[in-house]
Amino acid sequence: MRMPTPDPLALGQYRQLIEGLRAIVPGEGVIVDERELAAYESDGLTAYRQLPMVVVLPETTEQVAAILRLCRDLSVKVVPRGGGTSLSGGALPVADGIVLGMSRFNQVLEVDYLNRTARVQPGVTNLGITRAVEAHGFYYAPDPSSQIACTIGGNVAENSGGVHCLKYGMTTNNVLGVVLVTIDGDVVHLGGSALDSPGYDLVGLVVGSEGLLGVVTEVTVRILPKPETARAVLVGFPTNAAAADAVAAIIGSGIIPAGMEMMDRPAIHAAEDFIGAGYPRDAEALLIIELDGPEVEVNHLIERVVAVVEQRQAGSIKVSTSEEQRLAFWAGRKAAFPAVGRISPDYYCMDGTIPRARLPEVLDGIAAFSRKYDLKVANVFHAGDGNLHPLILYDANQPGQLEAAEAFGADILRMCVKVGGVLTGEHGVGVEKRDLMNDQFDEVDLDQQRRVKDAFDPSGLFNPGKMFPLLSACAEQGRMHVSGGATRFPNIPRF
């Protein structure tokens, strides 16, 4: 991965930097030892590694502000970091910068049940929010499958999604406010518990800004009452087109399921071989459709969903009648990534979104690329909202396969854009897709975005080398690879 050339000036100020940081964050919050720094050298995109100059772990917003002023004065770059689970290299360090780790910001500051909000520090994990409120019957809706490890600060930066965002929205629809510290050390309160804050919607801009605009030191989220019931329907189809048609028919009939997931034949088989979830092996495609809400409503909608799929060549239909069964339906889907990891030395996970109606043709296209590159692929798909996760199987030890997998992945993402979709549905651009941005945006679009970046961070110190294509055309494209099952977060189910 090519990163911007390190700035000798910044590197030359190492001593001042360390002294300055130590004056701000006493004790063990300043990490310089190379062995300790190694823990921060990459994120969930483990193919790329880079030691930062130093890691600093502040505890207060004032410390963050002082650190940022110091970095601005010394022209040192800043890579904010939450749980380090980014799959696009968003938290990849830079050689001439610091990593600003938010792990000590781990407090739930206030839960307000009457107003249905929680004010938390950014280092609280996604699941940590739900844990803090579940005793009162509430939860935080966006549920990335990394939720035990990823932080709400990282979720805000990536605008993360989950299997339930079809009904409940992404992070951006569930965040009411943030406290942002700018590169000048200004602390600005954006949004808050009162809706529709005055001025421009900077909360909406900061969510999804991949750590390029400032450091988030507090987040106010919306919490929701936990649905009374959830039930799922598991349906096998003879063709991908029939499954896609069923998805369209369900939504077209006025039903928005809590989640609607699809797997293709290779993914079904990998999952069955791995955990034996009882998926139909003879199906070309499988749908898991989950309904949640009041029991009466769920039962009513289950009937309607079954009626819709029955008219659409469904092979086998199973409806969960207990919580155990519902979880069993999900087990194969949740095991899809590790299952694929078992049958292939390496795999590479993509994250494009397409208009749903184009699914059959996109799957055909992926199959054609698979033949062209002579690499297998398994597809899992957030079918309800068109977010596709093809898993490209390869073996990094075979000469040329890694490059072929990368070219294959880029072809898929370009095809997503060509049919009216986008490069990334939830994992972010990061370093990974930065150089594909020109396929989705023209220079005017990108320049407008760059000027917005400049409005916040004129000297480009926040998270350089991410999101925007490097000016040089020959920059290689970065990728998320999982090698020999040695994933960074092996225990996290992947969606």
Next chain:
Amino acid sequence: MVETIRVTSEAMAAETIASAYAQGRSVEIAGRGSKWPFGRPIHTDMRLETTGLAGITLYEPAELVMRAGAGTPLEEIEAALAANGQMLAFEPRDLGGLLGTTEGTQSIGGVVATNLAGPRRCVAGAVRDHVLGLRAVNGRGEVFKTGGRVVKNVTGYDLCKLLTGSFGTLAVFTEVTFKVLPAPETEETVVLHGVDAETAVRLMGRALGSAADISGAAWMPAALAEGGDRAFLRLEGFGPSVKARRRYLMETIVGGTVEATVVEAEESHSLWRNIRDVRVFHGRWGQVVWKLAVRPSDAPALLQRLGEQTDGEAFIDGGGAFLWLSLPCPGDAPAGLIRGLLPDGGHATLVAGPEAERAAQAVFQPLPAPLAALEARVKASFDPKSILNPGRMA
């Protein structure tokens, strides 16, 4: 009258702005004019009108997406959606009656520019939560796009959010792509009689945080709701679900002590249309109308302070998230006084009032200095010469 250019293509919009940019001429951006008296009065060198950029260009009900020219009449969009059992879930307000313009004359571009969502705001989100993609001309006369036509999209900055609610001060929208949702099969409203604001906000808060899953929560004092203080809780959705939730709401949340009645179907529908459009304040000539946004549980105390210190009338929407306040005489309660009564984190917008009043007061809540400076830089990143609706958002 200043020169008005009615653009009929995106290219024409870009040329118009580019030449204004070159000449440093300021431009008022207008859709169909339904909300022109909302915001600080502005005086510009020319006026650009988007009504020529009209028409639905993409509608795929099964994909929950629609795309239309920015000048497309909202009625046309809502009719197309209704024909497919769908809707704009944010429930766009029609302020024509309140602002003294004409009802039923909004453009989709204007709806997005003002981010004005209706009573369903508290559960379904604002306009900003439904805009998927925009094409627009910035203050340099350049056409740019942001977002797309798919719901799940994190590619690049989410400029859709930034542009939604920017009142034409960042860019001229030419085309809007938005998420649509199934319209509820049925609706009804539980009316609570004789509840004061405090009780109402508490009950509404509990209902919003429960399996009752209400989609509207408003309270009106006796003076505005003939026959006593009343709270309105809306239930929407599938028939059997609405019935079950009504029972839950009545038995578990409201309990036996409060008198409750149910209003169904069309009657419920028109009740919420009236709340949406702030109808109780229509036709009060000379009034100043404020929209106050607060943490819901702060609403009752604010209401009390307003009652003590102004001779205005107010009602509650969004379960307490919003208060709509009408003051009879301009000048009686200046912005400073109103804003001084707000609880921490609250903000106030002067939505309707005589031109002189809107010129004299800060229509939008003033921002703290570092934030104001940041916003000014963001504005400049789109519109460096400040030619688009200059001053409108002050």
